[in-house]
Amino acid sequence: MKALAIDTSNLVMGIAVLDGEKVIGEYITNLKKNHSVRVMPAIHDVMKEANVKPAELDRIIAAKGPGSYTGVRIGVTIAKTMAWTLKKELVGVSSLEVVAQNGKYFGGYVCPLFDARRTQLYTGLYGKKDGQFQAVKEDRLVLRDNWLSELKKLDQPVLFLGNDLDMHKERIFEELGDQAVFGGIADHNPRPSELGRIGVEREPEPVHHFVPSYLQLAEAEANWLAAQKK
Amino acid sequence: MKQDEIILSIETSCDETAVALIKNGTEILANVVASQIESHKRFGGVVPEVASRHHVEQMTVVTEEALQQAGLTMEDVTAVAVTEGPGLVGALLIGVNAAKALAFAHGLPLVPVHHIAGHIYANRLITEMKFPLLALVVSGGHTELVLMEKHGSFEVIGETRDDAAGEAYDKVARTLNLPYPGGPHIDKLAQNGEPVLKLPRAWLEPDSYDFSFSGLKSAVINTVHNAAQRGETIRPEDLAASFQASVVEVLVEKAARAARENNVKQVLLAGGVAANQGLRKALEERFSDLPQELVIPPLYLCTDNAAMIGAAGSVAYQKGKRADWALNGVPGLDLEAQ
Numbered sequence: 159m160k161a162l163a164i165d166t167s168n169l170v171m172g173i174a175v176l177d178g179e180k181v182i183g184e185y186i187t188n189l190k191k192n193h194s195v196r197v198m199p200a201i202h203d204v205m206k207e208a209n210v211k212p213a214e215l216d217r218i219i220a221a222k223g224p225g226s227y228t229g230v231r232i233g234v235t236i237a238k239t240m241a242w243t244l245k246k247e248l249v250g251v252s253s254l255e256v257v258a259q260n261g262k263y264f265g266g267y268v269c270p271l272f273d274a275r276r277t278q279l280y281t282g283l284y285g286k287k288d289g290q291f292q293a294v295k296e297d298r299l300v301l302r303d304n305w306l307s308e309l310k311k312l313d314q315p316v317l318f319l320g321n322d323l324d325m326h327k328e329r330i331f332e333e334l335g336d337q338a339v340f341g342g343i344a345d346h347n348p349r350p351s352e353l354g355r356i357g358v359e360r361e362p363e364p365v366h367h368f369v370p371s372y373l374q375l376a377e378a379e380a381n382w383l384a385a386q387k388k
Numbered sequence: 389m390k391q392d393e394i395i396l397s398i399e400t401s402c403d404e405t406a407v408a409l410i411k412n413g414t415e416i417l418a419n420v421v422a423s424q425i426e427s428h429k430r431f432g433g434v435v436p437e438v439a440s441r442h443h444v445e446q447m448t449v450v451t452e453e454a455l456q457q458a459g460l461t462m463e464d465v466t467a468v469a470v471t472e473g474p475g476l477v478g479a480l481l482i483g484v485n486a487a488k489a490l491a492f493a494h495g496l497p498l499v500p501v502h503h504i505a506g507h508i509y510a511n512r513l514i515t516e517m518k519f520p521l522l523a524l525v526v527s528g529g530h531t532e533l534v535l536m537e538k539h540g541s542f543e544v545i546g547e548t549r550d551d552a553a554g555e556a557y558d559k560v561a562r563t564l565n566l567p568y569p570g571g572p573h574i575d576k577l578a579q580n581g582e583p584v585l586k587l588p589r590a591w592l593e594p595d596s597y598d599f600s601f602s603g604l605k606s607a608v609i610n611t612v613h614n615a616a617q618r619g620e621t622i623r624p625e626d627l628a629a630s631f632q633a634s635v636v637e638v639l640v641e642k643a644a645r646a647a648r649e650n651n652v653k654q655v656l657l658a659g660g661v662a663a664n665q666g667l668r669k670a671l672e673e674r675f676s677d678l679p680q681e682l683v684i685p686p687l688y689l690c691t692d693n694a695a696m697i698g699a700a701g702s703v704a705y706q707k708g709k710r711a712d713w714a715l716n717g718v719p720g721l722d723l724e725a726q
């Protein structure tokens with residue numbers, strides 16, 4: 159199976175091309191630059207280098223968020239439009255799950271996180287379950303301190319991963335002490351090859367209805383709903 | 389045999405997800421518009437984040453519908469045209485990236501289009517353009533007089549110095565507690581009212597083609613306020629008619645003068661406010677005994693749509709204009725640099 163994986167859901171931009179059991183091309187940057195300008199040239203270059211034509215793809219895989227609203231929409235729009243127009247399969251994978259893969263041999267729990275402002279986190283918890291590395295607590299938007307007390311109760315080592323970790327490290331250590339393990343600088347970028355690998359194993363989903371997983375309503379919508387309840 | 393040129397065009401600059409297929413620059417094969425107006429009504433205006441989310445939901449659905457309506461596949465398409473700007477950046481990005489994905493997937497040329505060029509070129513779907521021409525562009529975000537010497541050349545000879553006409557309509561509608569979008573409501577009210585209230589006309593300097601509507605907007609608010617203080621009531625119909633008369637008179641007179649002074653052959657009306665009945669009627673009356681041909685597109689081509697982007701895209705394509713894979717959405721794109 160030939161597959162193209164696209165991740166623009168956070169600052170990291172990642173493209174991978176998979177062929178059968180191999181990752182044959184991978185491009186990744188972690189820069190504060192415009193995904194809309196850079197991602198299509200990157201897709202073009204990686205596919206050209208890997209000598210894979212769009213029509214030869216069997217499947218397109220997108221990191222579906224959570225993350226930057228605008229960022230994730232860019233990758234999702236490209237992935238779903240390509241999948242639809244080329245009549246290929248489409249798979250969306252949680253952006254947190256992709257980061258979590260960097261700790262899949264850790265042994266304990268893995269907690270990927272993205273900062274969500276106002277001391278909130280986009281996060282989830284991953285670990286071995288039924289012999290498989292998978293989500294053990296689903297992705298969520300949560301107040302950091304609530305999340306940390308939840309993790310504390312596990313009484314197990316937790317590996318924290320993610321490029322926003324520095325903003326929260328101190329508080330995590332205060333709360334969890336030695337229970338907390340922190341990834342190093344090479345462990346934080348979501349790898350597009352892992353995105354592709356997961357995507358190849360999953361069931362495809364309906365293309366037209368595929369949308370990012372924002373994990374929260376647009377602010378105006380949330381305010382409107384709150385006003386309706388009053 | 390010369391093959392037909394088929395442009396697939398995409399427009400997502402604000403709250404309409406639109407895809408069209410245009411044959412040889414002038415013939416509409418499909419023109420699908422998914423409006424989000426019902427969704428934004430509850431917020432009293434377009435919320436950019438909500439608009440962007442809807443565009444992602446609708447993009448492939450609308451494209452599929454357009455191809456089905458036209459009875460075509462992507463194999464028949466010559467080039468993909470897309471609105472590059474101006475507009476809401478998050479909204480533009482959905483169309484731009486969908487267009488890039490389509491063009492890349494099928495190895496097609498990608499043609500960037502200016503949204504206002506699109507509004508002007510909506511007219512070419514009705515009748516052939518005769519140069520030099522003058523376009524009066526009136527929309528929610530724009531009030532401009534654009535002079536065109538030839539295809540694809542745009543000179544802005546007049547523009548608003550403060551609010552766009554559409555913005556003034558929306559603000560006055562809010563003063564009258566009319567639901568969003570306010571423009572059409574004022575237009576409807578005005579048809580049952582008399583322009584009995586004295587409201588200012590901003591002519592600016594005698595030789596200027598520029599517009600200004602913020603003074604008028606304030607005058608409307610003051611008039612309502614003063615009447616309330618005196619315990620008088622103003623018929624909303626009369627207020628709407630008086631406001632509309634002021635806007636329309638300035639638009640029509642400046643357009644007529646610009647048309648005369650620039651010796652144009654044609655005057656085109658363009659933009660969402662071109663749907664305004666009061667403006668259409670006044671232009672028709674004013675130009676009925678003038679030498680310039682007046683062209684007013686039907687309503688469905690005045691509001692945002694992708695057919696107009698395809699019409700402008702066809703001309704840009706023929707002129708060799710191409711975007712590369714780095715094409716971005718540009719919220720403040722300049723018309724004259726086109």
Ligand SMILES: [Zn+2]
Binds near residue numbers: 527660692
């Ligand atoms: Zn418009």
